[in-house]
Amino acid sequence: xxxxxxxxxxxxxxxxxxxxxxxxxxxxxxxxxxxxxxxxxxxxxxxxxxxxxxxxxxxxxxxxxxxxxxxxxxxxxxxxxxxxxxxxxxxxxxxxxxxxxxxxxxxxxxxxxxxxxxxxxxxxxxxxxxxxxxxxxxxxxxxxxxxxxxxxxxxxxxxxxxxxxxxxxxxxxxxxxxxxxxxxxxxxxxxxxxxxxxxxxxxxxxxxxxxxxxxxxxxxxxxxxxxxxxxxxxxxxxxxxxxxxxxxxxxxxxxxxxxxxxxxxxxxxxxxxxxxxxxxxxxxxxxxxxxxxxxxxxxxxxxxxxxxxxx
Numbered sequence: 617x618x619x620x621x622x623x624x625x626x627x628x629x630x631x632x633x634x635x636x637x638x639x640x641x642x643x644x645x646x647x648x649x650x651x652x653x654x655x656x657x658x659x660x661x662x663x664x665x666x667x668x669x670x671x672x673x674x675x676x677x678x679x680x681x682x683x684x685x686x687x688x689x690x691x692x693x694x695x696x697x698x699x700x701x702x703x704x705x706x707x708x709x710x711x712x713x714x715x716x717x718x719x720x721x722x723x724x725x726x727x728x729x730x731x732x733x734x735x736x737x738x739x740x741x742x743x744x745x746x747x748x749x750x751x752x753x754x755x756x757x758x759x760x761x762x763x764x765x766x767x768x769x770x771x772x773x774x775x776x777x778x779x780x781x782x783x784x785x786x787x788x789x790x791x792x793x794x795x796x797x798x799x800x801x802x803x804x805x806x807x808x809x810x811x812x813x814x815x816x817x818x819x820x821x822x823x824x825x826x827x828x829x830x831x832x833x834x835x836x837x838x839x840x841x842x843x844x845x846x847x848x849x850x851x852x853x854x855x856x857x858x859x860x861x862x863x864x865x866x867x868x869x870x871x872x873x874x875x876x877x878x879x880x881x882x883x884x885x886x887x888x889x890x891x892x893x894x895x896x897x898x899x900x901x902x903x904x905x906x907x908x909x910x911x912x913x914x915x916x917x918x919x920x921x922x923x924x925x926x927x
Contacts, residue, residue, distance in 0.1 A: 618777075618784035618796070619664035619674070620849070622655060624876060625751040627845040628665040633924050634842045641748050641927050648743045651763050655741040655753060657734035660798040661685075663741070663753065670780060671759060672766040675738055676773030681799045682732045690727040697729045701736050705758060712742050712757040774807045779827055785850070786826035787816050796849075839885035841910075841917045843898075846877045851887070861887045865903050883910050891918065898922050 617635070620628040633639045644665075647653035651668055658664040658674050661682060666674060687694060700722070707721045722733060733739070738759040746753030759765070768776075781793050790808055794801045808825065816824040826832075844850065851861045851869065861869065861880075865887055869878050881889040881900065888910070889902040898918040906914065 618780045618849070619658065619666035619670065621659075621847050621852070622663050622665040622746075624846055625746045625753055626748055627847065628653075628655075629748050630843070630845040630879075630921075631848065633921070634844060641924070645743065645747050645749070648747060654759070654763060655746050656739060656759070659796060661731070661735075668763045670776070671740075671763065672738075673768050673773040673776035674780075675735060675759075676768040676770050677777040678735060678773075678797070679732075680770060681797060682735050683728075685798065686728040686731040690731060692726050692728050694726055694728040696726060697736065700725050700729055700733070704733070704737055708737075708756075708758050709761075711761065712755050715754040715756065718756050771807065771810075774804075775811055778804075778807060778811060782813070782825065782827045783830065786830055787814075787824035787832075788826070789818075789822060789824060839882065841913045842882040843891060843917060843921050844880045844882060846879050848880070851877075851880065860885065868903065881914055883914065889914070891921075893922075893925055896922075896926070898925075 617631075620631045622628045629641055629644050632644060644653065648655070653665055654668050654671050655663060655665050656671060656675075658666065658671075658678060664674075683694065683697075704718075704721050708718075713721070718739075722730065725733075729736075739756050740759050740762050741753035742755050742757045742762060744750045745755035777797065778793055781796055782788060785792065785796070790805055791801055793808070794804045797804070812828060813825045814828050814830065816826070818824050860882075869880060869887065869890070871878070878890040879892065880887045881891055883889070883906070888904055888906065889900060891901065892899050898921050900914060900918060
């Protein structure tokens with residue numbers, strides 16, 4: 617899945633529930649507590665829940681990308697970066713700190729430094745914060761303290777991230793991958809060239825790539841109804857797949873009146889409605905007419921989601 621974009625703590629729980637048979641809320645909370653799944657600032661500077669095994673390779677891939685982005689945006693100096701990172705890491709060696717304490721430790725630094733400190737420090741949002749039960753992810757610790765340290769070269773980390781992306785979203789173009797990571801296409805092409813990949817041609821003659829032996833179901837296989845949380849990576853603009861989110865629905869899902877976006881209902885793999893948890897029930901809002909069979913399937917899945925909410 618290449619991680620779950622997780623600005624809102626329940627999102628990872630909901631996304632995993634939509635993908636895994638028999639998944640229970642306590643399963644993910646336990647993984648957070650054991651450190652096998654962690655939450656940190658990663659792709660595009662957004663919070664992601666990822667496996668502990670993916671965290672250090674992802675950071676290695678993203679560190680330079682994020683710093684170059686910060687310098688372009690803030691047009692200032694980042695000369696103090698190494699000193700700030702060393703100072704804050706030393707101050708946090710004693711354990712987890714709340715967000716306000718972390719800001720005090722960082723102090724006043726150049727904007728280009730401040731913009732990437734979560735990644736540069738390898739900060740994780742740690743339980744009990746950032747869980748279903750305590751949703752505000754405001755308790756921070758160094759990855760060293762939670763999952764240990766692993767020094768990985770940038771190119772190895774980038775290759776790992778490319779394979780993880782394709783495992784979650786492939787077949788895809790190199791531009792798709794670059795947009796997901798938040799980097800330019802040209803340097804990524806060199807990385808992709810060094811990876812063993814499966815190659816396809818899309819309907820318009822462009823190249824699509826994927827990991828070898830990835831599942832490729834027949835065209836006529838019907839996808840089951842699925843409920844997605846807010847800001848799901850499958851629907852964001854960096855993954856502008858018209859086959860999943862029809863363009864007429866995009867301004868509805870990602871409305872300026874609703875910054876967190878709307879959670880969505882997929883029918884046969886395509887957004888066909890929105891949903892919300894209200895009054896102890898899953899409220900459904902179709903974006904097009906549903907057939908009787910589609911409505912029955914959506915309502916069955918909604919009942920299952922209501923049970924999950926009520927665990």
